[in-house]
Amino acid sequence: MSTSLDSIHITPRTPRTARDMRHDQQNGIPLSGAGVDVDSDEVEMRLLETPAAGFEDAAEGEKSEGARTRISSEDRRAMVLLCVLYLIQGVPLGLALGSIPFLLREHLSYSQLAVFALSNYPYSLKLLWSPIVDSLFVPSVGRRKSWIIPMQTVVGAMMLWMSFGAEDLIASSADHVYWLTFVYTTMVLLSATQGASYRRWALTLLSQENLSYASTCQTIGLNSGYFASFTVFLALNSEAFSSKWGIPRLSLDTYLRFWSVACFSVTIWLTFFQKERKEQLNDDELSVRTVYMQIWSIIKLKHVQSILFMYVFAKVGFAANDAAFSLKLVEHGLGKEDLAIAVLIDFPFQIFGGWIAARYSTGDKPLRPWLFAFWPRLGFCLIGMAVLHWFPTPPISMAFFVYLIVHTVLMSFTQTIQFVGISAFHTRISDPVIGGTYMTLLNTFTNLGGTWPKYFILKGIDYFTVAHCAAPASDAGATSLTQSATECVSDAGKAACKALGGTCATERDGYYIVNALCMAFAVVFLVTYIAPTARRLQALPTSKWRVMSS
Incomplete structure (x- = not known):
């Protein structure tokens, strides 16, 4: 069951041990490029892939270091701090990319939701400004705190300000779509900037022997915040859930008010009680130009150009399913609280799925499972169309709900296979000298491939949808009046039609057309370009991916 949450995943860091880092330092190799590090956490909104990647990475780190390294009390405190910081980051992301679109669906058409979907973009594009975040700071405040403190303060202030009338704004969202989009885009932008600072701060907060735990903290914190704002909030916000369990809605x-207080509290702690360790910086680390030149030097490699082009269009086939399938389920009568429960049940399966997928993504052909999973994933998109077409009249039976959960688990497993495979390939080909920059560039394009189609998908659904409002005619002698009404696809439009004494009738649902077009493109692009290109690229020696060898 795809959700807006599916746009997020955390890319596993390039495995590096303390011994590797000491070797790099002795040979004058920087630990990572300025502004980008090996812990890049690009968000494609595959929430259910995130835990798998993070836990696998944590397990790998524990296996290599845990047997001979004890976690000091200082590192424990640092890990708790990182978890809390990522939790704070995940809360606004879970709202903007998760629960808010479902709340807006009751009041907006898909074309209006397409406008709000633009708020997803900053998280996939943070590579554009992350070098600036890492290079410009106030020494007296700290290299990381110079950005974290103001970002968290603004996020907390925005949540506090929004808490005075957020539900009223959602209710009248049809008249304030652009304002809502601006507000939540700003929150996502600030959260993305926070994340860029957190990742780099982890390198000095934790000792070198325990750096592998940084991605574990990221996974635990970010997922906890995201789940709180998506799965938990959607359930507790539901009138049906509250009535069923006898708890206040x-x-x-x-x-928003609760998390604004939490955000301010953490920011105050950082300001007055948490100090940064001093870092020895050289001119290259402080040069924004150096990192942008590294990015450009990577893009100039012809093999990189081929794979970036492939990534931009690789997820088009799943775009309609990922962007609108869950919204359509709610539209057909599935309760938002049921959707949240289904996602929650799927969570532990994805942890296990990530471990299984990782076992088949090793070796000299890491893209093989990525290619293999294309076909079943497209098959589940097709099955999803059948589910919507034959969706039973609410309330749905337990048997059908169990079927939806099974469909969710299997479809998410194919996503996890693709994610782990592509991450293993990135780890293999990234130039170790600028590994952080290299990995982040590749991950940015994989995420962008799943983000950019969303606006056009939602617009296309409304464009191809044919709906009419059949209302009694006002003229004497006439029996009825049938008027084309695109707004009949939204609950607000249906209510307006009902106020005229009419009823909305959808003759053609544009979702089926858009999904069919996406899948047809995917099959052609997969056979003619993706499959041969992926096989050719994974067969290349790693030297062909090195910047210096070009």
Whole structure:
């Protein structure tokens, strides 16, 4: 069951031990490029892939270091701090990329939701400004705190300000789509900037022997915040869930107010009680130009150009399913709380799925499972269309709900296979001298491939949808009036039609057409370009991917 949350995943860091880092330092190799590090956490909004990647990475680090390294009390405190910081980051992301689109679906058409979907973009594009974040700072405040403190302060202030009337704004969202998009885009932008600072700060917060735990903290914290704002909030915000369990309904206003206080509290702690370790910086690390030149030197490699082009269009086949399938389920009568429960049940399966997928992504052909998973994933998109077409009249039976969960688990497993395979390939080909920059560039394009189609998908659904409002005619002698009404696809439009004494009737659902077009493109592109290109690229020696060898 794809959700807006599926746009997020955390890319596993290039495995590096303390011995590797000491070797690099002795040979004058910087630990990572300025502004980007080996812990890049690009968000493609595959929430259910994130835990798998993070836990696998944590297990690998523990296996290599845990037997001979004890975690000091200082490192434990640093790990707790990192988890809390990532938790704070995950809360606004879970709102903007997760629960808010489902709340807006009751009031907006798909074309209007397409506008709001633009708020997803900053998280996939943070490579554009992350070198600036890492290079410009106030020495007296600290290299990381110079960005973290103001970003968290603004995020906390925005959540506090929004808490005074957030639900009213959602209710009248049809008249404030652009304002809502601006507000949540700003929050995502600030959260992405926070994440860029967190990753680099982890390199000095933790000792070198325990750096492998940085991605574990990232996984635990970011997923916890995301789940709180998506799965947990959607359930507690539901009137049906509250009535069923006899608990008060959690309003968006109250939720935002609580997390604004939490955000301010953590920021105060950072400001007055948490100090940064001093870093020895050289001119290259402080040069924004150096990192941008590294990025450009990577892009100039012809093999990189081929793979970037492939990434930009590789996810088009799944774009309609990822962007609108869950929204369509809710539209057909599945409760938002049921959707949240289904995602929650799927979570532990993805941890296990990531471990299984990792076993088949090793060796000299890491892209083989990525290619193999294309076909079943497209098959589940096709099955999803059948599910919507024959969706039963609510309330749905337990048997059908179990089927939806099974469909969710299997479809997410194919996503996990692709994610782990592509991550293993990135780890293999990245130039170790500028590994952080290299990995982040590749991950940015994989994420962008899943983000950029969303706007056009949602616009296309409305464009191909044919709906009418059949209302009694006002003229004497006439029996009825049938008027084309695109807004009949939204609950607000249906309510307006009902106010005229009419009913909305959808003659053609544009989702099926858009999904079919996406899948047809995917099959052609997979056979003619992706498959031969991927096989050719994974067969190349690693020397062909090195910047210096070009």
